[in-house]
Amino acid sequence: MSTVAGLEPDAVLASVRAFVDTEVAPHAEEWDQAERLPRSVLDRIGELGLWAPFLPVEVGGAGLDMVTLGRIHEEVARGCSGLRSMLTVHGMVSWAVGRWGTDVQQERWLPHLIKGEKFGVFALSEPDCGSDASADGTLAEQDGTDWVINGHKTWITGGQVADLLLVFARTGPGMSAFLVPSDAEGVEITPIPNMMGIRSSMAADIVLRDVRVDADALLGPQGWAAGTIMTGALDLGRYSVACGSVGIIQACLDACVSYTSKRSVKDGRLRDLQLIRRKISDMVTNVRAARMLCEHAGRLKDSGDPAMIMAAWVAKYHASTAAVAAANDAVQIHGANGCSPYYPVARMYRDSKIMEIIEGSTELQQTTIAEEAYREVA
Incomplete structure (x- = not known):
């Protein structure tokens, strides 16, 4: 697989999906237990051009739109949320240097950040x-x-x-x-x-x-970072976490459909129980709704619409809470197996809770979203 630069969005996502299926998901449990990612997978991210693909082609990026970036982060999180987190923070730093860096700063850091030779x-x-x-x-x-x-x-x-x-x-x-x-x-x-x-x-x-x-x-200018560099980078990070939460829901759904199709109970399969089907239907609905909210925020970001800020808050709130619900149901569906290191849903359960805390806690989002509703009515 070569770099995503120059590919159409569908081809980009197909390339990333194949990468996740073959080189990420099969090793995610091992990496989780080791509490680190191997240098080889970080290098592969660089080879694919995924560290900062949203940066312009002129500086070495792939010039990808935000909607495609969000789907990339969803796919990576479907395989390993730890790796998606690395993409998020490195992307935030790369964006900040690309947006606010002087010529000297950009020449010094951007080529290395884009290739993953230096990690930010x-x-x-x-x-x-x-x-x-x-x-x-x-x-x-x-x-x-x-x-x-x-x-x-x-x-x-x-x-x-x-x-x-x-x-x-x-x-x-x-x-x-x-x-x-x-x-x-x-x-x-x-x-x-x-x-x-x-x-x-x-x-x-x-x-x-x-x-x-x-x-x-x-x-950037002295004393000016709070409302510019920090806010802009956090908006990008919040969007990435929202999309990553969608990936967790999808991973839970995939795991549960596979498990219940094979697991026998009484005279049939686990998938035939109505309460199981209710949980599966909730996952299907939530993953589609969360994905649509993320795509909406991405389109607003691409168009430069300031409404993207609140759209990202809403997307992250819904996606992260839905990820926790999906992971909780996934563990319940797997029973004792869901509490073991032999099935990925235990890791997804732990990872999903982090999504409710980072880049704005659930409670902070509830307060912010409600305040916006009151402001609009007023």
């Missing part, structure tokens, strides 16, 4: 405030023309293999973004073991102690 991570969350940017405790202070950064970031997806950190830090009253090489003096990376879900995403704690970077590390 989104360093926002902190131990005492999560992703609440208003409470961010990381500080960056000027020292001549340099910046000195001190802080502690946590739950950083891909942090164990990071080459480039997109670090958000306070610079006076505002928030700024910095491109920090992971091998900079003062950067300490510690793996986070025994995650409940997306275990193979290689999450890490990252401490920055007097990390010195030059002026070229500042991404």
Whole structure:
């Protein structure tokens, strides 16, 4: 399989689907138990051109539209949510550099990010405030023309293999973004073991102690990152998580249809029981509804419509909660087998819960979506 660049959307998805079926899904349990992804699969993502395929062809991307990107992330999550998470955060960093980077920054980082030669991570969350940017405790202070950064970031997806950190830090009253090489003096990376879900995403704690970077590390205008770089990247991440949740529902559906078609109970098959069919029908309906919500958000993003922001919130809310419901039913359908490491639904159950927390918790989404409804009526 060659890169997706130059292919029509249907051909792109067929290529990705084949990749997931042959090189991802069969190994997802192994990667989950090992709590890491092999370098070989990360390299294959680069060979296929999937790290940042939405970037323009002129800079080395594939110029893919958002709807196709969403379907790619759905397919990858169908096989392994940990790998999809890696695509998400790396894509967020690549988007930020492509959108806000200077010529020097883009020349230095974009070719490597697009090919996957350098892995980028989104360093926002902190131990005492999560992703609440208003409470961010990381500080960056000027020292001549340099910046000195001190802080502690946590739950950083891909942090164990990071080459480039997109670090958000306070610079006076505002928030700024910095491109920090992971091998900079003062950067300490510690793996986070025994995650409940997306275990193979290689999450890490990252401490920055007097990390010195030059002026070229500042991404975008000083003090301006909260409403621009951070918001734009999080919108992309939220969309990816929504699409990834669709992939989890589809994986649960596929697993349950296969299992109930083979499993015998009393004088028939498990698939013949009405309560089983109710659960299957719920999965079918939810996966189609969630996919349509994601496609709607993707089309709005492609057209530059600001309504995409709320559409992504709605898509992520529905898809993530539906993924939890599907995974819960999938484990129930599998019975004791669903609690074992021998069937993928146990992993899907753990992964689905993470979807309700990352890129905006379910409760935050409920509050935001309801507030928008009141605003529209007013």
